[in-house]
Every structure is written in structure tokens, then in C-alpha cells.
Amino acid sequence: MLKTVYKEGPPLLLIAYALVLGIEAVANIVINFVGKGLAWDLYPLAELFWVMCSVIVVVVMARRVSMKRHARLAWVVIGLMFLDSFVDACAMGHANWWASPPALIEWTWDALRARGVLYHCLYAYWAVTWGMQVPLRCFAIAWVLCGQSWKRFGFIAAGLNLIWLTSAQDFLFYFVWLGLWDLSTPYFDYLPPEGMWNLWNMLLLRVPSGVGAGVLLVWAGRERGARAWKARHSLQANV
Numbered sequence: 032m033l034k035t036v037y038k039e040g041p042p043l044l045l046i047a048y049a050l051v052l053g054i055e056a057v058a059n060i061v062i063n064f065v066g067k068g069l070a071w072d073l074y075p076l077a078e079l080f081w082v083m084c085s086v087i088v089v090v091v092m093a094r095r096v097s098m099k100r101h102a103r104l105a106w107v108v109i110g111l112m113f114l115d116s117f118v119d120a121c122a123m124g125h126a127n128w129w130a131s132p133p134a135l136i137e138w139t140w141d142a143l144r145a146r147g148v149l150y151h152c153l154y155a156y157w158a159v160t161w162g163m164q165v166p167l168r169c170f171a172i173a174w175v176l177c178g179q180s181w182k183r184f185g186f187i188a189a190g191l192n193l194i195w196l197t198s199a200q201d202f203l204f205y206f207v208w209l210g211l212w213d214l215s216t217p218y219f220d221y222l223p224p225e226g227m228w229n230l231w232n233m234l235l236l237r238v239p240s241g242v243g244a245g246v247l248l249v250w251a252g253r254e255r256g257a258r259a260w261k262a263r264h265s266l267q268a269n270v
Contacts, residue, residue: 068139077121093175116203190248197241
């Protein structure tokens with residue numbers, strides 16, 4: 032396991048994890064470069080910062096063998112949601128309260144649509160970000176928390192992925208990074224199935240249900256680990 036290898040140096044799995052995230056980051060940078068009309072802005076730096084933070088989080092969660100790291104998981108999830116929504120804001124490039132062109136450049140929506148490649152680029156970005164990078168990070172966090180239990184890994188990984196799948200981080204995208212507080216805005220109408228979701232059913236249905244179920248799955252995995260931890264240390268104390 033990772034916890035036994037950190038004393039000797041970075042484990043092979045961690046290096047592979049960082050490498051895969053880096054490759055996916057390059058793909059996203061290229062996609063956004065095309066989407067923004069072959070123009071550069073802050074997004075490449077934000078994407079590389081995302082990769083660095085995603086690797087550091089796994090290292091931090093894996094270093095200490097104690098019950099405290101499980102208590103920190105909630106704060107890690109909240110912090111990563113702020114990070115994800117920030118990088119997503121940089122990717123979309125909308126002018127907002129903290130940055131505007133040329134620091135952030137918006138996608139050339141009309142030009143991409145005229146060339147017939149708008150949805151190719153947009154879906155490619157979503158696929159890499161939400162279909163590859165974020166799930167991989169969830170699996171990595173679950174791996175360093177699972178001990179030697181595949182059941183714990185399954186519970187924690189499923190719970191974390193479900194939390195992100197509900198798109199709770201999109202609230203931060205709109206309300207924190209874009210500073211968009213306008214009830215006439217068609218919030219979340221892009222989420223599949225297209226046109227189904229809005230501010231109210233996201234707030235009252237999708238996010239509470241998805242995040243609640245995800246938290247229960249993570250809690251189930253943590254409870255299994257807590258019992259094993261207590262049993263192991265009780266046995267060592269008796270010996």
C-alpha cells in the first residue's frame with residue numbers, strides 16, 4: 032500500500048497517477064486553446080495548478096496513518112470543489128468580478144458553431160474533466176483511505192464520484208467565481224438531460240439527494256475502516 036512506500040520515495044502508482052493527470056491536462060489545454068480561437072489566457076496555469084493540488088491532496092491523505100485523516104476528508108472535498116469550480120471558470124473564460132480579457136478569454140461560441148465543431152470541443156472538455164480527471168482523483172483518494180479493503184475502496188470511491196456527479200461544484204462556479212446572482216439566469220440548463228435542470232430543482236432535489244447518498248457511501252466505507260482500526264490497535268495493546 033501507499034502508506035508503506037512513502038518512507039522510501041514516491042510510489043509507482045503515485046507517479047502514474049500524476050502522469051495520467053498531466054496528460055489529460057495537456058488535452059484540456061489544447062481543447063481550450065482551440066475553443067478560445069487559438070488564444071492563450073490564464074487557463075493553462077489554472078489547469079496545471081489543478082493537477083498539482085490533486086496530487087498533493089492524495090499525498091497528504093496517504094501520509095498519516097491515523098483516524099484524523101478521515102475527519103479531514105470533508106474539508107478536502109469542499110476545498111477541491113472550490114478548486115474545480117475555479118478552474119472551470121478559467122476554462123469557460125467569462126468575464127467576472129475578479130478577471131476579464133485578456134486574463135480570461137471566452138470561448139468563440141459563434142465561430143465554433145459556424146465551423147460545426149462547438150459540441151465536439153465542449154463535449155471533449157467535459158469528457159476529459161468530468162469523465163476522466165475528477166473520477167481518477169476520487170479513485171486515488173479512495174485508494175489511500177481504503178487500507179487493504181476493496182469493499183472500503185468501493186464504498187468511498189462510489190460516494191466521492193456520486194458527490195461530484197451531482198454537480199454541486201457548479202453552484203460555486205456561478206455564485207462565487209462568476210458572482211452571478213440573477214434569478215432570470217437559466218442556471219444548470221446545460222446539464223443532461225438538457226433543459227431539465229434549473230436553480231430550484233438542483234437546490235431542492237439533485238444536490239441534496241446526490242450529495243446525501245454520496246456522503247452515506249463514504250461514511251459506510253469510513254465506518255468499516257474505523258472498526259478495523261480500533262480492532263487492530265486493541266489487539267496491539269493487549270499484546
